[in-house]
Amino acid sequence: MSPQPQAAVGAPLSRVDGRLKVTGRAKYSAEHEVAGVVHAVMVDASIGRGRITSIDTSDAEAQRGVLAVIHHGNAPKLPYKDNKASNNPPGARLRVFQDDKVRFHGQPVAVVVATSLEVGQHAASLVKVRYDAEHPTTELSKGEPDKPTEYSRGDVDSGLRKADVRLDLTYRLARNHHNAMELHATIARWKGDKLTVWDKTQWVVGTQTELSTVFDVPLKSVRVISPFVGGGFGSGLRCWPHTVAAALAARVVKRPVKLVLTRKQQFFGTGFRPEYEYRLRLGADRRGRLTAMAHELEHETSSYETFTEGVLDPGRMLYSTSNVSQAYRTVPLDVNTPIWMRGPGPATASYVIESAVDELADRLGIDPIELRQRNEPDEDESSGLPWSTRRLRECYTVGAREFGWERRSAKPRARREGDWLIGMGMAAGVYHTARGAAEAHVRLAADGTAIVETAASDMGPGTYTSQTQVAADALGLTVRNVTVRIGDSLFPPTPPHGGSQTMASVGSAVLDGCDKVRRRAVELAIEDEDSPLHGVNAEDVVVRSGRLHVKGDPARGETYRQLLSRNDLGHLEADGSYAGAPGTERHSMHAYNATFAEVAVDATLGLVRVRRVLGVYDAGRIISPKLAESQAFGGMVGGIGQALLEHTATDHRDGRIANANLADYLVPVHADVPDLKAIYLDGEDREADPLGVKGLGEVVMVGVAPAIANAVFNATGRRVRQLPITAEALL
Amino acid sequence: MHPFTYTQANDAREAVGAGRRGGRYIAGGTTLVDLMRETVERPDTLVDISRLPLREFNVTKRGGLRIGALVTMSEAAAHSKVRSLFPVVSEALELSASAQLRNMATIGGNIMQRTRCTYFRDVTADCNKREPGSGCAARGGVNRAHAILGTSESCVATHPSDVAVAFAALDAQVHLLGPDGERTVPFLDLLLRPGNTPNREHALRHGELITAVELPALPRPLKSGYLKVRDRQSYEFALTSAAVALNVSGGVIREARVAAGGVGTVPWRLRAVERALAGERPSDRLWSEAAAGSAEGARPLKHNRFKVDLLRRTVERQLRTVGDMA
Incomplete structure (x- = not known):
């Protein structure tokens, strides 16, 4: 961390862009005003697999205002060059309107472009597509799994044999869709060979490289703009077919084109957290020490890309055990490609592991927290690396105290209030600390204000605010004199805004750039004979509220404004950078939590109502406490959804998603969100990154679902090894 | 959305005239507009009845209560007579939809709302209710939300209303105005079971308009x-x-x-x-x-x-x- 006083970092600031958002002036992707824009409406395949035999566009084209109906029969051939610098999974990406093949129900088969949205929508309903349909395979159990990714240490068979207690448990997790409030939308405009795209994305750089490779135009010819994102949860981590379709349509009609996916289209036009089947075998001795863990898991992917996520990490490092095996299979199905969704991997693995550990604790008659403490590893047993910081024990202790864990009865069904059975549960959560290479440009003007530019995104966690806080302290400015600009591929590049790496990566680059600018100003002052700071050691100068002064002697100094104007300088600027994680890590770095939940279950009707959730987090330094609290609450709400409500239902007869709307795909509403509390352990992780942060947007969701599931067991005595837990499982 | 013309009726006679000519009545629009967007409903003419004077709350001579068809769900739920005489109606309304929808949707429209069956609402799926003879995709499909009572080979869709359940229990009467004048039908006879004709959902005659729902006097204390x-x-x-x-x-x-x-x-x-x-x-x-x-x-x-x-x-x-x- 910088030698500068920390005034903004750690302060409970409200969002710097809050006023823009609540007054509607923050522009989301569909809202940008682009002169001459026309509207595109997608036509989706109504079969789950097969070929298009004919497309009749005559009725659609006869509508006044229709400019074009583009489909595989008339679309320009697109180069689709390889894109190695992308989040595209291995395989061949879906090429829009390039062939007659239907790979999943809802695949884009045509796009109508019209002068108004209403005409476009009506014309899209008049496009007649005929198919040669085949029976799709969309059921996880019916697919042919790929070869497994395997891991093992020790001897699992002997570990299981030696165990006093063995558990063999299979869990099923439903497919989940992100369903952020903002719909995915793209506006595309060509000027000659130059393409500008306003897009809902968590990675402007990623969308830029993808469009550059799809259309085979130079990277510099593509500009992607995305200043505000209305929620993402991962759905904006790659460039989807509709963005290509919008750019393609704009090229065909030679006008700017806007394409907004409907809520329904988002269910197959973007990705999802895949459905899982996960078998876990556990062995333990009588004192609860784990002797072996064997993980066998599989999830769906598309027929054309092999999506994977970091689901194996917790199984290797969360608990101490010498014998671990893992076999991880993807199952290609006639579905579109999944994508990371909040807490990707660990949110799935922790549900399984933490439910099983709870079951083990119950079997052995050991308190679940005590059992976890007994299996706390001294180092990362998968790599042999020491922890950078791991304060899970403190999370347990603080959480147990704050939640009133001692009031929990070890025996299920022990507490009843009228028709309701009351139970408590807890779980541990973990998410690795990711960092990526990032850059930022910092410019300090002679009037003592600064502008920071970086291609980062803000899907909701508060990038604008937290980067402002970092920059303000490093430059020695007040928060209101710093402006952060993000969401434009013209700005210096950043990693994807996902995996909880933005603060660590972008923040470190911003810190670096601001430190450089401040140091330049300090050097200028100490070498300037007319400066009161002339001859002072650079290390002895600090900057506060735009004024440089001697540490311990605030009277001796001058402002940036005085210094720059006396030296005839309009501004000082610097490029900041952060290299990202080193090729070889010297420490194992993760953020942790202990999550506690209290639920009420209607003993007769089987309804589960969450009453309280508490999360205690070891996430390193907290830059922005108010935003961190919001993040935690959001993670808990997501966890309640994963545990009790969210379930994408596919009709396996034709691959149709049968609940592709927000009336049938249930997310928590206010009434489902109870008393939430978040506690962040004070501290920092000096090994992780210059800011000492470990990332928190992902880890806050990990552990919530198992805490709720364990509370349901404590309330009812029923183990439901399936998410979401719905009434029928508890009747 | 299928193109349509929109007219506003100034009085009940005008509305019924337009209804007889094939117009679809629209009040709060909370179900019809959604379905028009999905092209499940494709009316050529919409007749906006929201200006008609159908907002009464009248206690009948025998102690029943007449609620005008254009009273919104939230108004009905909050009305002191409804709350004191028929709490079951208030509760059913307040447990429905969202506050925003309850402020728009009317009592008449609520009874007439169409099923939430996702196959009915997806024009690419087979549905006998939407397209007679096409089949029922829900029977062998995703049907957790569907009906277990009153179903047929043709249709298993539920009626989604909450307040209609209260009306059924209370033996409500429905007052109608049509081209041939006024009549009253028991609420229980208004909505039809699917049988072989799930596209026929109610016993309204062509052009008939719901003007009020009457909750009859029942023995007290109730x-x-x-x-x-x-x-x-x-x-x-x-x-x-x-x-x-x-x-x-x-x-x-x-x-x-x-x-x-x-x-x-x-x-x-x-x-x-x-x-x-x-x-x-x-x-x-x-x-x-x-x-x-x-x-x-x-x-x-x-x-x-x-x-x-x-x-x-x-x-x-x-x-x-x-x-x-x-």
């Missing part, structure tokens, strides 16, 4: 209430629901009205349960025994088998809840 069982705590249609009204005097149940929602192709009156209650003394055992027959005749599907048991439990719970008040 205790009533509505229980809605659903996955999330707000803004979801019922998995199961129960409307119960009981008149108990001298320690004996003189009259019992029980209907169920979320389970039937129409709001489902539970006559067998009512018979088991009439003349008996309230007790937990009675609630349990009476509720046992709730799902009589149920024909569950692959994903909604649990509703058979859940319905029984829902009815038993609500009998006890209302019975403890009576």
Whole structure:
């Protein structure tokens, strides 16, 4: 961390862009005003697999205002060059309107472009597509799994044999869709060979490289703009077919084109957290020490890309055990490609592991927290690396105290209030600390204000605010004199805004750039004979509220404004950078939590109502406490959804998603969100990154679902090894 | 959306005239506009009736209550007469939809709202209700939310309304105005079971307009209430629901009205349960025994088998809840 006083970092600031958002002036992707824009409406395949035999566009084209109906029969051939610098999974990406093949129900088969949205929508309903349909395979159990990714240490068979207690448990997790409030939308405009795209994305750089490779135009010819994102949860981590379709349509009609996916289209036009089947075998001795863990898991992917996520990490490092095996299979199905969704991997693995550990604790008659403490590893047993910081024990202790864990009865069904059975549960959560290479440009003007530019995104966690806080302290400015600009591929590049790496990566680059600018100003002052700071050691100068002064002697100094104007300088600027994680890590770095939940279950009707959730987090330094609290609450709400409500239902007869709307795909509403509390352990992780942060947007969701599931067991005595837990499982 | 013309009716006669010429009535529009966007509904003409003077709350001579068809759900739920005389109606309304929708949607429109069956609402799926003869995709599809009572080979879609369940229990009457004048039909006869013609959902004649719903006077004291069982705590249609009204005097149940929602192709009156209650003394055992027959005749599907048991439990719970008040 910088030698500068920390005034903004750690302060409970409200969002710097809050006023823009609540007054509607923050522009989301569909809202940008682009002169001459026309509207595109997608036509989706109504079969789950097969070929298009004919497309009749005559009725659609006869509508006044229709400019074009583009489909595989008339679309320009697109180069689709390889894109190695992308989040595209291995395989061949879906090429829009390039062939007659239907790979999943809802695949884009045509796009109508019209002068108004209403005409476009009506014309899209008049496009007649005929198919040669085949029976799709969309059921996880019916697919042919790929070869497994395997891991093992020790001897699992002997570990299981030696165990006093063995558990063999299979869990099923439903497919989940992100369903952020903002719909995915793209506006595309060509000027000659130059393409500008306003897009809902968590990675402007990623969308830029993808469009550059799809259309085979130079990277510099593509500009992607995305200043505000209305929620993402991962759905904006790659460039989807509709963005290509919008750019393609704009090229065909030679006008700017806007394409907004409907809520329904988002269910197959973007990705999802895949459905899982996960078998876990556990062995333990009588004192609860784990002797072996064997993980066998599989999830769906598309027929054309092999999506994977970091689901194996917790199984290797969360608990101490010498014998671990893992076999991880993807199952290609006639579905579109999944994508990371909040807490990707660990949110799935922790549900399984933490439910099983709870079951083990119950079997052995050991308190679940005590059992976890007994299996706390001294180092990362998968790599042999020491922890950078791991304060899970403190999370347990603080959480147990704050939640009133001692009031929990070890025996299920022990507490009843009228028709309701009351139970408590807890779980541990973990998410690795990711960092990526990032850059930022910092410019300090002679009037003592600064502008920071970086291609980062803000899907909701508060990038604008937290980067402002970092920059303000490093430059020695007040928060209101710093402006952060993000969401434009013209700005210096950043990693994807996902995996909880933005603060660590972008923040470190911003810190670096601001430190450089401040140091330049300090050097200028100490070498300037007319400066009161002339001859002072650079290390002895600090900057506060735009004024440089001697540490311990605030009277001796001058402002940036005085210094720059006396030296005839309009501004000082610097490029900041952060290299990202080193090729070889010297420490194992993760953020942790202990999550506690209290639920009420209607003993007769089987309804589960969450009453309280508490999360205690070891996430390193907290830059922005108010935003961190919001993040935690959001993670808990997501966890309640994963545990009790969210379930994408596919009709396996034709691959149709049968609940592709927000009336049938249930997310928590206010009434489902109870008393939430978040506690962040004070501290920092000096090994992780210059800011000492470990990332928190992902880890806050990990552990919530198992805490709720364990509370349901404590309330009812029923183990439901399936998410979401719905009434029928508890009747 | 299919192109349409829009007209606004200034009085009931004008509205009915436009209705007779094939116009579709629209008031709050909370169900029709959605369905038009999905092209499930493709009316050529919309007749906006929201200006008509159909907003009455009148106590009838015998002590019943007439609620105008254009009274919004939120107005009806909040009205002091509804709350004091028929709490089951207030509760059913307040447990429906969201506050925003309740402020727009009307009582007449609520009765006439169409099913939430996702196959009905997806024009690429087979649906006999939307396209007679095309088949029923829901029977062999994703059908957790579907009906177990009153179904046919042609259709298994539920009627989604909550307040309609209360109306069914209370034997509401529906006042209509049509090209041939006024008439009144029992609410229970208004909505039709699917049979072989699931596209025919109601007994309204061509051009007929609902003007009011009348809740008849019932023996007092009358205790009533509505229980809605659903996955999330707000803004979801019922998995199961129960409307119960009981008149108990001298320690004996003189009259019992029980209907169920979320389970039937129409709001489902539970006559067998009512018979088991009439003349008996309230007790937990009675609630349990009476509720046992709730799902009589149920024909569950692959994903909604649990509703058979859940319905029984829902009815038993609500009998006890209302019975403890009576």
